[in-house]
Amino acid sequence: MMRLNERPEFDDVEKFADWLEARVDQGLHWFDHADSYGNHLGEQRFGEALARRPSLKSRVRVVTKGNIVLPHRDTSPFGVKHYDTSERHLTQVIDGSLSRLGVDRLDHFLLHRPDPLMDTEAAARALDDAIAAGKVGAVGVSNFLPEQWRRLQAAMHHRLGVHQLELSLAHPDALFDGFYDAVLADGLAPMAWSPLGGGSVFEDVLGTALSRLAEQLNSTTAGLALAWLRRLPGKPIPVTGTLNERRIDNLLLSSNLELDRPTWFALLEEARSHRVP
Secondary structure, eight states: OTTGGGOGGGGSHHHHHHHHHHHHHTTOOEEEOOTTTTTTHHHHHHHHHHHHOGGGTTTOEEEEEEOEEOGGGOOSTTOOOEEOOOHHHHHHHHHHHHHHHTOSOEEEEEEOSOOTTOOHHHHHHHHHHHHHTTSEEEEEEESOOHHHHHHHHHHOSSOEEEEEEEOBTTBOGGGTSSHHHHHHHTTOEEEEESTTGGGGGGSHHHHHHHHHHHHHTTOOHHHHHHHHHHTSTTOOEEEOOOOOHHHHHHHHHTTTOOOOHHHHHHHHHHHHTSOOO
16 A cells, blocks of 8 residues: 555545455455555545445554655654654554554554664564454564564564565565575464565566466466465465555455466576576
């Protein structure tokens, strides 16, 4: 939902409510937010649509992220973007997201960025308390390094459940530097943001290879790129950014594509521009 506020046609709440209900009817129940997306407007617009269609509340699943303070929300003289994982701020962020989204519980709440000034005990207390109060179903992290999430986990009573990381054919490094292995080893469910590399998977040599293989496999280039992700152990969930109905339909048509090992490695070679060693 990062670009929800950038779609002027969705200023009409009824139009967005129609869009939302159509996605849920397709079986797409999970929606990824952050309080910083559109300066709260993404969550607010989503909540307004749910208010118009109350029957959807029990059918949607919500992920939201928080701890980024945008420059215009910084009350200091600096007006600087920064991270805040203080107990008070995290509690306010969770309560604010619940209010804007109009839901009784956030299915997942993630710390959006690692905070070098994080007091782990205070942050852990805010997250544990939110789960205990029924405000949050599970908590997780986004863009954290292993020792960063492990330090937080050591201070928490509840288990961290999710890690949202950048992962795609265009950005496969996490598969080779131990990062992805650490995510799985610590029992975190992987969610891949920018699973199509912001469109870069469709460019240059990799784009040509995807087009050729997609035709052979009766798929689409985007569907093939997502199938490459889903072939990984842990089956990372791709967090797709498009709100275009036709693109979403095309992705769903290719959602059952399974890649064999040679095809997977052939695409990896094209993505990395060198042979498998």
